[in-house]
Amino acid sequence: MIRVTVWNENLHEQSNKTVQEIYPKGIHTAIAEGIAAPGIEVRTATLQEPEHGLTEDVLNHTDVLIWWGHMGHDKVADEVINRVHERVLKGMGLIVLHSGHFSKIFKKLMGTSCDLKWREAGEKERIWIVNPAHPITEGLGEYFELEHEEMYGEHFDIPDPDELVLISWFEGGELFRSGCTYHRGNGKVFYFRPGHETHPTYYDKHVLKVISNGIKWAANARGANPVYGNHKPLEPIKG
Amino acid sequence: MIRVTVWNENLHEQSNKTVQEIYPKGIHTAIAEGIAAPGIEVRTATLQEPEHGLTEDVLNHTDVLIWWGHMGHDKVADEVINRVHERVLKGMGLIVLHSGHFSKIFKKLMGTSCDLKWREAGEKERIWIVNPAHPITEGLGEYFELEHEEMYGEHFDIPDPDELVLISWFEGGELFRSGCTYHRGNGKVFYFRPGHETHPTYYDKHVLKVISNGIKWAANARGANPVYGNHKPLEPIKG
Amino acid sequence: MIRVTVWNENLHEQSNKTVQEIYPKGIHTAIAEGIAAPGIEVRTATLQEPEHGLTEDVLNHTDVLIWWGHMGHDKVADEVINRVHERVLKGMGLIVLHSGHFSKIFKKLMGTSCDLKWREAGEKERIWIVNPAHPITEGLGEYFELEHEEMYGEHFDIPDPDELVLISWFEGGELFRSGCTYHRGNGKVFYFRPGHETHPTYYDKHVLKVISNGIKWAANARGANPVYGNHKPLEPIKG
Amino acid sequence: MIRVTVWNENLHEQSNKTVQEIYPKGIHTAIAEGIAAPGIEVRTATLQEPEHGLTEDVLNHTDVLIWWGHMGHDKVADEVINRVHERVLKGMGLIVLHSGHFSKIFKKLMGTSCDLKWREAGEKERIWIVNPAHPITEGLGEYFELEHEEMYGEHFDIPDPDELVLISWFEGGELFRSGCTYHRGNGKVFYFRPGHETHPTYYDKHVLKVISNGIKWAANARGANPVYGNHKPLEPIKG
Numbered sequence: 001m002i003r004v005t006v007w008n009e010n011l012h013e014q015s016n017k018t019v020q021e022i023y024p025k026g027i028h029t030a031i032a033e034g035i036a037a038p039g040i041e042v043r044t045a046t047l048q049e050p051e052h053g054l055t056e057d058v059l060n061h062t063d064v065l066i067w068w069g070h071m072g073h074d075k076v077a078d079e080v081i082n083r084v085h086e087r088v089l090k091g092m093g094l095i096v097l098h099s100g101h102f103s104k105i106f107k108k109l110m111g112t113s114c115d116l117k118w119r120e121a122g123e124k125e126r127i128w129i130v131n132p133a134h135p136i137t138e139g140l141g142e143y144f145e146l147e148h149e150e151m152y153g154e155h156f157d158i159p160d161p162d163e164l165v166l167i168s169w170f171e172g173g174e175l176f177r178s179g180c181t182y183h184r185g186n187g188k189v190f191y192f193r194p195g196h197e198t199h200p201t202y203y204d205k206h207v208l209k210v211i212s213n214g215i216k217w218a219a220n221a222r223g224a225n226p227v228y229g230n231h232k233p234l235e236p237i238k239g
Numbered sequence: 240m241i242r243v244t245v246w247n248e249n250l251h252e253q254s255n256k257t258v259q260e261i262y263p264k265g266i267h268t269a270i271a272e273g274i275a276a277p278g279i280e281v282r283t284a285t286l287q288e289p290e291h292g293l294t295e296d297v298l299n300h301t302d303v304l305i306w307w308g309h310m311g312h313d314k315v316a317d318e319v320i321n322r323v324h325e326r327v328l329k330g331m332g333l334i335v336l337h338s339g340h341f342s343k344i345f346k347k348l349m350g351t352s353c354d355l356k357w358r359e360a361g362e363k364e365r366i367w368i369v370n371p372a373h374p375i376t377e378g379l380g381e382y383f384e385l386e387h388e389e390m391y392g393e394h395f396d397i398p399d400p401d402e403l404v405l406i407s408w409f410e411g412g413e414l415f416r417s418g419c420t421y422h423r424g425n426g427k428v429f430y431f432r433p434g435h436e437t438h439p440t441y442y443d444k445h446v447l448k449v450i451s452n453g454i455k456w457a458a459n460a461r462g463a464n465p466v467y468g469n470h471k472p473l474e475p476i477k478g
Numbered sequence: 479m480i481r482v483t484v485w486n487e488n489l490h491e492q493s494n495k496t497v498q499e500i501y502p503k504g505i506h507t508a509i510a511e512g513i514a515a516p517g518i519e520v521r522t523a524t525l526q527e528p529e530h531g532l533t534e535d536v537l538n539h540t541d542v543l544i545w546w547g548h549m550g551h552d553k554v555a556d557e558v559i560n561r562v563h564e565r566v567l568k569g570m571g572l573i574v575l576h577s578g579h580f581s582k583i584f585k586k587l588m589g590t591s592c593d594l595k596w597r598e599a600g601e602k603e604r605i606w607i608v609n610p611a612h613p614i615t616e617g618l619g620e621y622f623e624l625e626h627e628e629m630y631g632e633h634f635d636i637p638d639p640d641e642l643v644l645i646s647w648f649e650g651g652e653l654f655r656s657g658c659t660y661h662r663g664n665g666k667v668f669y670f671r672p673g674h675e676t677h678p679t680y681y682d683k684h685v686l687k688v689i690s691n692g693i694k695w696a697a698n699a700r701g702a703n704p705v706y707g708n709h710k711p712l713e714p715i716k717g
Numbered sequence: 718m719i720r721v722t723v724w725n726e727n728l729h730e731q732s733n734k735t736v737q738e739i740y741p742k743g744i745h746t747a748i749a750e751g752i753a754a755p756g757i758e759v760r761t762a763t764l765q766e767p768e769h770g771l772t773e774d775v776l777n778h779t780d781v782l783i784w785w786g787h788m789g790h791d792k793v794a795d796e797v798i799n800r801v802h803e804r805v806l807k808g809m810g811l812i813v814l815h816s817g818h819f820s821k822i823f824k825k826l827m828g829t830s831c832d833l834k835w836r837e838a839g840e841k842e843r844i845w846i847v848n849p850a851h852p853i854t855e856g857l858g859e860y861f862e863l864e865h866e867e868m869y870g871e872h873f874d875i876p877d878p879d880e881l882v883l884i885s886w887f888e889g890g891e892l893f894r895s896g897c898t899y900h901r902g903n904g905k906v907f908y909f910r911p912g913h914e915t916h917p918t919y920y921d922k923h924v925l926k927v928i929s930n931g932i933k934w935a936a937n938a939r940g941a942n943p944v945y946g947n948h949k950p951l952e953p954i955k956g
Contacts, residue, residue, distance in 0.1 A: 001805035019913045089830055089874070091372065109828040112902050113416055113806055114367045115945035123954045126473065128632045128653055132465055133330065142465060142633065151950075153644070154606045155620065155943035157806070157902050162877050163401070163638070167645060167653055171474075173951030175606055175647045185829050185874050186372045226381060228832035233868075234365065234890030235410075252578035328591055328635070351663050352567055352588040353708035362715045367871045367892055381872065390711075391607050393845045393884070394569070394859065396663050401638050402877070406884060406892055412712030414845055414886045424635050465633035467593035472629075473651030476601045569850065604951065610943055611808065611903045620943060640880070649952075666851045704849055704859060712843065713888075 002219045003041045005062040007124045009052065009072035010046040012197045019197045025193075027068050027202060034208040035215065046071055054080050059087045063219045066211070067106070068101035070197065075228030081105050081229045089185030093218025095211065098195035101156075106191070109184050110158050116176070123171040125149040125194065127178055127206075131165045136179060136190065136213045144206035150196035152176045158191070166210075168193060179210065181217070186225070241458040244279045244301040245271045246293065248311035249285040251436045256437045266307050266434075266441060273447040274454065286311055293319050302458045306339045307449070309436065320344050320452035328424030332457025334450065337434035342394075345430070348423050349397055355415070356392030361457075362410040364388040364433065366417055370404045375418065375429065375452045383445035389435035391415045397430070404451075407432060418449065420456070425464070429453045480697040481519045483540040484510045487534065488524040490675045492629075497675045505546050505673075505680060512686040513693065525550055532558050541697045542571035544689070545578045549708065559583050567663030571696025573689065579634075584669070587662050588636055594654070595631030601649040603627040603672065605656055605684075608704035609643045612659065613667065614691045622684035628674035629653045631642035636669070644688075646671060657688070659695070664703070668692045719936045720758045722779040723749045726789035727763040729914045736914045742926070744785050744912075744919060751925040752932065761956040764789055764929045775798060780898050780936045783928070784817045786835045787914065793820075794848065798822050806902030808883070810935025812928065814848035815912035818873075823908070826901050827875050831891070834870030840888040842911065844923075845896055853896065853907065853930045862922035867913035883927075885910060898934070903942070908929045 008028035012019040028044040036042060045053025047069075059065070065084065066110045069076070081104045088094050088109065102115045125146045129137045136167050153174030159182070166179025178193035192210055195201045202208070247267035251258040262269050267283040275281060284292025286308075293313065298304070304323065308315070320343045327333050335345045340353045367382045392413030398421070405418025417432035431449055434440045441447070486506035490497040501508050506522040523531025525547075536545070543562065544610060547554070559582045566572050566587065574584045603624045607615045631652030632706045637660070643655025656671035671687055673679045680686070725745035729736040740747050745761040753759060762770025764786075776782070779905055782801065786793070798821045805811050805826065813823045819829045845860045872893030874900070883896025895910035912918045919925070 013309055024535050046478065073369050085419065111826040113827045113945075115943075119948050119950065121950060121954050123950070126651055129465075130632050130634075130636070130655065132633055133422050151948070154608050155610055155945075155946055156608075157943065157945070159876065160609070160641070160879050160900055160906060164642065167632070167655075169647060169651060169653045171950075171952065172954050173604055173647060174948065175645055176782075177608065183877055188372055192924035221955070225875065226368075226832075228830075228834060228872075231834040231836050231868070231870055231891065233836065233838060233840070235888065237838050237889050247839055249606055333644065348589040350589040352706075354704075356706060358709050358711065360711060360715050362711070365890060369871050369873075369894065370877070371872055383517050390709070392709055392742050393847050394706075394849055395847075396706070398637065399640050399880070401850070403881065406871070407887060408890060409893045410711075411715050412843055412886060413709065416847065424542075450519035465593075465635065466491055467591075467595060467635070469631070470595035470631055470652065472597065472599060472601070472649075473507065474649065476599050476650050607901065607943075611900045611905055661848065661850050666850055 001039060001041055002215060003061055003063045004035065004066065004215055005058060006042060006044045007052070007068065008044070008046050009069040009075070010048060011072045012070065012073060014069065019223035022198070022200050026198065030202045031066060031211065034202060035212050037212065040195045047075060052076060052080050054084060056083065059083060059092065062092055062097060062194055064093035064215045066095045066097065066196065067100045067103060068097045069103045073103050076104055081108065084119070085109065088187035088189065093187060093215070094189045095214050095218060096189065096191045098193060101191065109182070109189055112118065112159060113122070113157045116156045117174060119151040119172060120196070122148040122199070123151055127194070128167050130167055130171065131163060133154060133219050134163060134165045136165050136181070136210060138213050139209055140206060143217040146194055146199070146201060148199050149201060152193055188218045190218055240278060240280055241454060242300055242302045243274065243305065243454055245281060245283045245285070245287050245305045246291070246296060246307065247315070248308040249287060250311045251309065252387065255436070258439045261437070261439050262286050266436065273441060276451065278453065286314060288458070291315060291319050292320055293323060295322065296323060297329065302385070303334060303454045305334045306337065306342060306344060307336045307434065308342045309338035312342050315343055315425055320347065321466045324348065325386060327426035327428065330425035332426060332454070333428045334453050334457060335428065335430045335433060340430065349426055351398060352396045355395045356413060358390040358411060359435070360390065360411060361387040362390055364435070365408040366405050367408065368404070369406055370402060373402060373404045373455050375420070375449060377452050378448055379445060385438070385440060385443060387438050388433055388440065391432055397455050427457045429457055479517060479519055481539055482513065482544065482692060482693055484520060484522045484544045485546065485641065486522070486524050486716050487547040487553070488526060489550045490548065494675070495714065500676070500678050505509060506580065508680045509544060512680060513690050515690065518693065525553060530554060530558050532562060533574065534561065537561060537565045537570065537627040542573060543694045544573045544575065544705045545581060545583060546575045546673065547581045548577035551580055552620055554582055563587065566665035566667065568662035571665060571693070572667045572694050573696060574667065574669045575670060579669065587660070589665055590637060591635045594634045595652060597629040597650060598674070599650060600677070601629055601630065603674070604647040605644050608645055609641060612641060612643045613695050614643050614659070614688060617687055617693050618684060624672055624679060624682060627672055627679060631673055637639070666696045668696055718756060718758055719932060720778055720780045721783065721932055722775060723759060723761045723783045724769070724784040725761070726765050726792070727765060729787065730788045735913070736740065739915070739917050744914065747919045748783060748928065749827065751919060752889060752929050754929065757932065763953065769793060771801060773800065776804045776809065779809055781812060781932045783812045783814065784820060784822060785814045785912065787816035790819055793821055795821070798825065802826065805906065807846050807906035808903035810904060810930050810932070811906045812820065812935060813908045815910060818908065826906055828898070829876060830874045832893060833873045836868040836889060837913070838868065838889060839865040839916070840868055842885040844911070845884050845886065846882070846892050847884055848880060851880060851882050852934050853882050853898070853927060856926055857923060857932050863911055863918060863921060866911055869910055905935045909937055924949045
């Protein structure tokens with residue numbers, strides 16, 4: 001059983017009519033319903049809840065955390081971010097979606113500005129698989145298309161991904177490293193680009209398949225539990 | 240169900256008394272018995288069989304191939320090597336053990352000499368986990384020890400691994416990148432160092448655990464099936 | 479002084495009028511003239527010369543070899559390929575251009591099929607820099623364009639590059655990892671995509687800048703000279 | 718001309734007699750004198766100076782910053798750290814030495830805890846080169862030894878290095894990834910392990926050679942200057 005928590009700042013849904021119509025129950029609920037499957041236990045959490053819904057207890061019972069944020073990055077308490085950061089290093093998987101590239105947690109884990117080019121023109125995005133043996137690409141074809149999406153363009157200021165899985169082609173002439181994996185401590189991190197709030201992206205079956213594959217990949221981390229600090233010698237040391 | 244074929248050149252077992260005593264049924268049988276588990280279907284194949292036991296049919300029904308060879312690398316027919324190579328690129332996992340570093344198939348997949356330093360002194364090897372979130376390290380501690388093993392030392396002439404999972408410390412002063420993963424085409428390759436024929440290494444529970452984890456990791460490749468060659472445009476091209 | 483040898487199969491230039499008009503002295507000469515600079519000593523070699531112009535002596539006096547081939551891959555003698563391969567492992571840099579993706583030397587160094595999608599439609603290619611701190615991108619802008627080029631599309635069946643430097647956007651809807659670096663033994667390898675024979679690509683100042691930068695990068699390899707084989711212990715080993 | 722600033726917290730030198738005897742003018746001065754060479758312009762800066770000696774002006778005239786810190790990590794002002802961080806992302810090279818693994822700047826750039834095992838037993842360290850084509854290894858042999866050093870052991874909680882160049886073998890049975898490179902934004906980062914304050918490590922010719930090579934490598938970053946934010950389409954977008 002993989003325990004997933006879908007976190008959403010849930011702000012555009014309160015103020016923007018288009019977003020309300022597309023995601024009447026919020027982006028978090030659309031994702032939670034879209035990834036529902038045997039072996040997956042999903043809950044949601046939002047910015048508005050106490051401790052943003054990410055208490056010690058919730059995080060300790062979360063194998064994979066999904067993160068959607070945009071206009072409210074600064075409203076997330078540092079204390080909660082530090083707690084999430086520590087849980088990732090201890091082994092919790094993290095999937096950061098779309099505008100989450102600028103979230104405090106992603107920037108803290110990457111160490112870079114995570115800046116990029118962007119344009120809201122509702123243009124076509126075609127996402128190509130460049131690592132066909134990666135479990136995140138299971139069951140996808142060679143590429144899939146989103147008719148209308150926001151554009152994100154290079155240079156994307158991230159560390160060189162441990163594995164580059166997906167690259168997006170945009171109608172307007174740009175491209176973007178759209179599916180990137182990282183190890184951080186005992187945890188695995190997956191950044192996945194699509195999902196502008198004014199497009200019904202999180203109902204797309206390919207997008208949901210990628211997120212579902214990402215959950216399985218990110219939860220798959222149960223390696224050694226490292227011990228740090230002062231260490232007695234394992235072999236004799238000459239005087 | 241993961242279908243595993245354990246291949247062994249099975250030569251030392253015919254001529255060397257020490258090896259016969261340690262592996263009376265051959266290294267391949269020791270490994271096959273050691274990795275037996277629900278969800279794993281194991282068969283063995285050896286150099287002496289027709290087509291070295293690696294017919295089209297066997298390979299087409301193999302999800303992960305394990306390879307042990309040493310003194311007989313040159314006796315393996317190129318035709319069989321090309322067949323194995325093609326199957327890896329199509330998605331079969333491959334685990335190359337110990338002296339298999341010099342096998343035709345490993346050198347063909349790596350593109351380098353795969354040369355290294357070595358010494359048969361029965362010294363202590365301590366294998367450290369350096370990527371604790373990797374599924375290959377599941378259930379291991381921080382390190383494990385083999386009291387007596389052959390030494391392999393750097394520089395190991397391989398491409399920079401996609402993921403470096405294990406490094407060995409040797410009593411005599413050397414170290415070695417002992418657990419290395421690669422993607423090649425649709426297939427995944429895992430090189431794992433231990434296993435000199437005059438030591439009972441393939442009965443060690445940690446060694447068997449690593450191989451078992453490696454099987455699960457290497458079999459986990461069912462991504463997109465790429466199409467190559469001439470391609471019609473997906474978008475209109477201006478004259 | 480960096481000693482560069484530009485190798486070209488020089489076949490299209492003999493039979494194709496368009497190619498003759500664009501490259502009257504051959505692709506090799508266009509490249510050799512285009513990269514001429516203080517500190518660079520350039521010579522050329524072609525398939526038609528004895529030993530394809532790649533004698534022991536020439537290779538031993540080459541710091542960086544540039545490779546252009548297409549219809550004559552099979553005409554290159556294996557003996558010469560093995561010689562080039564060995565020189566790369568000993569430290570010679572290698573820059574493989576365009577259709578050289580299917581050359582014997584590139585496939586031997588990569589270990590994969592090196593297959594890809596392609597289309598000759600003279601479409602627009604826009605090459606984006608995704609690793610702006612890499613010396614190969616020195617002096618380039620954020621991207622550069624080639625008005626008319628052959629398309630190469632993903633999946634490109636290569637090992638995950640050590641460094642991914644450039645990605646191409648194509649008008650017809652595909653994209654391609656166009657600038658990829660690898661270490662192989664003591665040598666450095668750079669694959670650079672553009673350069674179809676029917677387009678004047680090797681007169682483009684950005685393309686020439688990338689190749690010139692690549693030469694400096696690939697020649698920059700003077701590390702330790704590894705020793706392989708049996709090795710005496712550096713520390714006492716207990717009996 | 719490469720402009721290098723050597724930064725040192727300069728605290729042990731004030732309070733510890735052993736350190737005073739080994740580094741009477743401070744670790745920063747020993748390093749500054751040790752790397753002096755034509756083409757290198759060196760200055761030093763310490764925690765005690767206004768703005769820790771790392772003013773806007775100093776950083777804007779620094780190509781490569783070398784960092785040594787240990788007991789005073791928390792005494793470094795966040796404002797200065799943010800300034801250094803921004804300069805790295807804009808292209809300044811950074812070489813982090815030894816106990817700098819726990820410095821604010823290194824943790825901020827890595828995104829992990831950067832924790833490790835350690836032991837002060839004055840034991841032998843043998844540093845092996847595992848990437849002999851890397852410019853940081855130029856002029857070194859296959860390995861070099863430090864008779865007496867502090868031990869650092871795995872697991873070292875860092876992101877998988879872009880390039881792993883050096884690994885240390887320790888007498889007491891541990892090993893450590895001792896030479897690791899990263900790209901962060903337009904800047905290059907090199908972590909290099911040796912240099913405990915109670916050992917004369919920064920007079921060792923191999924250690925100084927590695928640092929000098931690292932300076933050349935880290936300064937070699939003059940790629941494209943990315944532009945971020947809203948971006949006009951480069952190609953027409955259908956309505």
